[in-house]
Amino acid sequence: MKLSKGGSEVKLEDSKKIEDGKNDILLEVKGLKKYFTKSSGLIKKRVDYIKAVDDVSFHIRRGETLGLVGESGCGKSTLGRTVMRLYQPTEGQILYRGTDIAGFDKKQLMPYRKKIQMIFQDPYASLNARMTVADIIGEPLDIHKISTGKERQERIYALLDAVGLGKDHASRYPHEFSGGQRQRIGIARALAVDPEFIVCDEPISALDVSIQAQVINMLDDFQQERQLTYLFIAHDLSMVKHISNRVGVMYLGNLVEVTESNELYRSPLHPYTQALLSAIPVPDPAAAEQARRIALEGDVPSPLNPHSGCKFRTRCRFATERCREELPELKDTGGGHYVACHLVDQ
Amino acid sequence: MNETLLKVEDLRTSFFTHLGEVKAIRGVSFSVRKGEAIGIVGESGSGKSVTSLSIMRLLQHPGKVTGGSIVFKDQEILKITEKEMRSIRGNEIAMIFQDPMTSLNPVFTVGNQIVESLRKHQKMSKEEAGKKAVDILKMVGIPDPAKRANNFPHEFSGGMRQRAMIAIALSCQPDLLIADEPTTALDVTIQAQILELMKSLNQKLDMSTILITHDLGVVADVCSRIIVMYGGLIMEEGSKEDIFYRPRHPYTMGLLKSIPKINNEKQRLIPITGTPPDLLNPPSGCPFYARCKYAMVICRTKQPPYFEVDEGHRTMCWLLHPEAPGNADYEAQQGGVRSEAGRQ
Numbered sequence: 001m002k003l004s005k006g007g008s009e010v011k012l013e014d015s016k017k018i019e020d021g022k023n024d025i026l027l028e029v030k031g032l033k034k035y036f037t038k039s040s041g042l043i044k045k046r047v048d049y050i051k052a053v054d055d056v057s058f059h060i061r062r063g064e065t066l067g068l069v070g071e072s073g074c075g076k077s078t079l080g081r082t083v084m085r086l087y088q089p090t091e092g093q094i095l096y097r098g099t100d101i102a103g104f105d106k107k108q109l110m111p112y113r114k115k116i117q118m119i120f121q122d123p124y125a126s127l128n129a130r131m132t133v134a135d136i137i138g139e140p141l142d143i144h145k146i147s148t149g150k151e152r153q154e155r156i157y158a159l160l161d162a163v164g165l166g167k168d169h170a171s172r173y174p175h176e177f178s179g180g181q182r183q184r185i186g187i188a189r190a191l192a193v194d195p196e197f198i199v200c201d202e203p204i205s206a207l208d209v210s211i212q213a214q215v216i217n218m219l220d221d222f223q224q225e226r227q228l229t230y231l232f233i234a235h236d237l238s239m240v241k242h243i244s245n246r247v248g249v250m251y252l253g254n255l256v257e258v259t260e261s262n263e264l265y266r267s268p269l270h271p272y273t274q275a276l277l278s279a280i281p282v283p284d285p286a287a288a289e290q291a292r293r294i295a296l297e298g299d300v301p302s303p304l305n306p307h308s309g310c311k312f313r314t315r316c317r318f319a320t321e322r323c324r325e326e327l328p329e330l331k332d333t334g335g336g337h338y339v340a341c342h343l344v345d346q
Numbered sequence: 347m348n349e350t351l352l353k354v355e356d357l358r359t360s361f362f363t364h365l366g367e368v369k370a371i372r373g374v375s376f377s378v379r380k381g382e383a384i385g386i387v388g389e390s391g392s393g394k395s396v397t398s399l400s401i402m403r404l405l406q407h408p409g410k411v412t413g414g415s416i417v418f419k420d421q422e423i424l425k426i427t428e429k430e431m432r433s434i435r436g437n438e439i440a441m442i443f444q445d446p447m448t449s450l451n452p453v454f455t456v457g458n459q460i461v462e463s464l465r466k467h468q469k470m471s472k473e474e475a476g477k478k479a480v481d482i483l484k485m486v487g488i489p490d491p492a493k494r495a496n497n498f499p500h501e502f503s504g505g506m507r508q509r510a511m512i513a514i515a516l517s518c519q520p521d522l523l524i525a526d527e528p529t530t531a532l533d534v535t536i537q538a539q540i541l542e543l544m545k546s547l548n549q550k551l552d553m554s555t556i557l558i559t560h561d562l563g564v565v566a567d568v569c570s571r572i573i574v575m576y577g578g579l580i581m582e583e584g585s586k587e588d589i590f591y592r593p594r595h596p597y598t599m600g601l602l603k604s605i606p607k608i609n610n611e612k613q614r615l616i617p618i619t620g621t622p623p624d625l626l627n628p629p630s631g632c633p634f635y636a637r638c639k640y641a642m643v644i645c646r647t648k649q650p651p652y653f654e655v656d657e658g659h660r661t662m663c664w665l666l667h668p669e670a671p672g673n674a675d676y677e678a679q680q681g682g683v684r685s686e687a688g689r690q
Contacts, residue, residue, distance in 0.1 A: 071533035072504075178621050208389040209560055213604035213617030220614070235533065242606035242615065265608060279538035281563025283605060285586045288567040293542065296535045298489075299503040 028059040032092035034082045052078040054253035065230040067244030074250040080199045117190040121202035123182035127174040134170040140192045159188040180211035197229045252311040259337040269339045352378040357414035370396040372578040383555040385565030388575035398524045437467040440515035444527040446507035450499040456510045457495025467518045482513045505536035526558045577633025584659035594661040640676045
């Protein structure tokens with residue numbers, strides 16, 4: 001021990017630095033709810049609530065990537081959009097660097113719009129077909145009055161260069177580009193205002209396999225270069241594992257498990273996470289043969305007036321009477337592994 | 347097991363657009379044996395879906411088969427009349443499409459659509475067909491099939507619609523089932539259900555399957571033989587072990603490297619640079635030339651022939667030519683995915 005004293009001291013300092021960095025929470029979401037209303041009936045008006053995001057709490061540290069996975073309809077995209085304040089939250093707090101932006105109006109949000117950007121899923125729908133690439137990337141520069149004239153143009157060229165496109169692409173229109181290139185334009189637009197935090201909503205699911213890796217590597221590089229923080233939403237679990245430091249699993253508007261990404265894949269605690277992970281097709285024949293699938297019966301129930309208790313209980317193999325009555329809370333089981341399941345605390 | 351059911355030879359299909367001829371398939375040959383499940387993988391534009399549509403003779407204007415032959419049970423599909431084709435389609439070769447919502451008719455009940463297919467192909471009475479329809483729905487795992495047969499497609503969830511599609515496809519006990527991206531629109535847990543179903547039905551009904559997908563994970567699970575397509579050509583064909591553990595084509599190797607491995611610690615992905623070729627003016631040499639790290643001079647000008655690597659494993663790549671200069675990196679990169687069998 002004596003011998004390594006000097007060394008261990010240095011290490012301690014280093015790890016402390018990392019710890020400090022880790023504790024630097026950029027975004028904290030507390031009890032966030034987003035309900036959509038659906039009215040039906042012509043004479044007797046009835047209003048139902050679609051509880052897309054129902055009491056979700058989590059935090060993201062600076063420079064970290066939090067992955068968000070779940071099946072379609074689980075509310076992951078709604079959560080991303082609500083955090084971005086594209087939707088007005090029904091309830092709850094969105095603390096960005098300690099300031100609650102949940103109730104802010106358009107004007108108050110303006111400075112935050114510059115810090116929080118988004119990359120969308122569909123590169124065909126998210127770029128205005130009537131604008132040139134230069135105008136698409138330049139628009140946020142104009143809105144936030146960042147640069148004009150020659151400087152603006154230089155900046156656009158630099159952004160295009162950063163995402164692997166050339167100057168000659170600037171005057172072209174989106175339809176002249178392939179899916180992968182369009183997604184690069186979308187990324188350049190998001191980066192134009194030098195954001196701190198980017199919500200990536202399924203940025204690669206519309207792309208071909210060989211192009212996906214290009215975009216993922218690019219996002220990785222930008223994160224390193226610009227100390228970006230990502231909320232990465234996707235349904236491709238292996239990609240999410242690859243890019244994220246921590247991963248949250250959503251089911252029917254609830255966050256059911258959040259932990260370090262390796263930990264999640266190594267020892268998932270929630271029965272839903274276990275089933276979800278076992279369902280991933282592995283590109284390895286021997287592993288595929290050995291894989292034991294935990295088959296989930298049926299489909300995700302409708303988020304319209306969901307049932308009592310745990311949302312997953314209708315498809316859960318271990319559901320008990322308690323699951324029917326009580327909604328399990330998201331609790332730390334130790335070491336930052338959060339799970340919302342009654343089975344775990346027994 | 348060794349009986350050949352379908353033999354496609356030098357198939358060429360083009361789309362005659364106002365910009366010129368888009369050569370979507372440029373000479374594809376493969377065969378499907380009885381009871382076998384083969385997978386065709388490739389990216390969008392590689393020609394995998396056009397191959398299946400050509401076999402079904404469902405190509406729409408301006409698409410046209412310009413050459414080659416498709417022999418199904420000793421019958422040349424490209425030469426028979428439309429009427430004869432109609433008795434094969436649905437009856438002997440059935441197809442499942444990617445999007446179950448657009449391929450089911452929204453104004454008929456699911457039961458009705460199965461009955462329609464049965465009555466058309468098998469001359470059954472209405473009652474008989476109705477009973478059979480319920481049986482088939484039960485077989486594909488639809489709960490409460492008698493009641494569900496009276497539902498319309500919009501009352502089904504995505505996974506159930508795909509099951510209904512499979513039910514219609516299987517209603518006449520086809521010898522060959524072509525599934526074009528059957529699970530792409532579905533969630534992973536539902537995808538797992540559908541793949542399990544397809545696997546079990548394949549065994550139970552002794553039916554051959556062509557599974558078309560872009561997801562390497564899906565073919566690893568379901569298929570025994572895999573065809574890798576790129577730029578309208580088959581780049582590599584082999585058993586699933588050949589493709590995953592002993593790939594020899596740089597494109598196959600690149601594909602396997604560009605997907606993250608769920609069991610491993612984080613490693614940087616190795617993407618394939620560039621984009622697929624424009625099939626309006628297809629390259630005269632190897633279609634993968636522009637994106638290939640190991641490309642040689644000959645690759646640009648001359649399309650490589652197939653080299654037999656092993657029995658049943660062929661690769662279209664000049665690197666395998668006996669006179670090709672050895673490329674140390676290429677040799678070292680072989681091996682594909684490491685077999686780390688099982689997961690936690």
